[in-house]
Amino acid sequence: MTHAPTPTDPTQPGSARERLLDAAEALIYAGGIHATGVDAIVRQSGTARKSFYTHFESKDALIAAALERRDERWMNWFIASTQRRGKSARKRLLGMFDVLRDWFGSADFHGCAFLNAAGEIASADDPIRVVARKHKARLLDVVRAEVDALATETQLDARRTAPLARQWLVLLDGAIAVALVSGEADAALDAQAVGKTLLDAATKPTTTQRPPPRRTRT
Known part of the structure; x- marks a missing residue:
């Protein structure tokens, strides 16, 4: 049985951008866009808030x-x-x-x-x-x-x-x-x-x- 692939674990090593993407995908898929704030994404990704603004404008x-x-x-x-x-x-x-x-x-x-x-x-x-x-x-x-x-x-x-x-x-x-x-x-x-x-x-x-x-x- 093969299930749809999920994003990689954002706590694992990887570029800050990839970890932010992993965290964002996992959180919005489980809880929705409006219920997911930037702080939660940054926290789950294990990156600095500065990294978010470095890679994404919003x-x-x-x-x-x-x-x-x-x-x-x-x-x-x-x-x-x-x-x-x-x-x-x-x-x-x-x-x-x-x-x-x-x-x-x-x-x-x-x-x-x-x-x-x-x-x-x-x-x-x-x-x-x-x-x-x-x-x-x-x-x-x-x-x-x-x-x-x-x-x-x-x-x-x-x-x-x-x-x-x-x-x-x-x-x-x-x-x-x-x-x-x-x-x-x-x-x-x-x-x-x-x-x-x-x-x-x-x-x-x-x-x-x-x-x-x-x-x-x-």
Whole structure:
């Protein structure tokens, strides 16, 4: 069982910037942006407050940078874990929910860091919201690549790939949200069941109805 990777321990040796990023990511993921102050981040990082201002112009800049780093790490983990779920696009798409279920069952699961962050920031132009939006765009691209692969393996109409990918992203994010609120890792399996229905409907062969035979005069 492989869980989503977490930031390294900020108390361990490392550059002041990296330790600040580790501390910021861990604290905001566990407790939220507004509940986490600069003093708490500096204290957990084991750096001097001067180091914070040396590397970051503001708390928001630090959080945006921490989320960007998490995006890269989380996406690498999710893609690699998904690829191990099967050789066919269908198995990989459905396997995404098994990957999420493993993550949901981990002790440090607190939902999607990017949805959580976006929910605390009102402005769509805020750098933190921008990072969250880019993360979801990247995840959609990963899903779309698998749906495109599914189209080449099955009779899926190419015109259905874009909407199916968007629907799949809704299922993934929906499972994450339900698992966070309910504490039930099996929310991933519920979403997976809906996904199977979607795939079955999308790849079902279409039959062309033949016109009735013409009657001939005798």
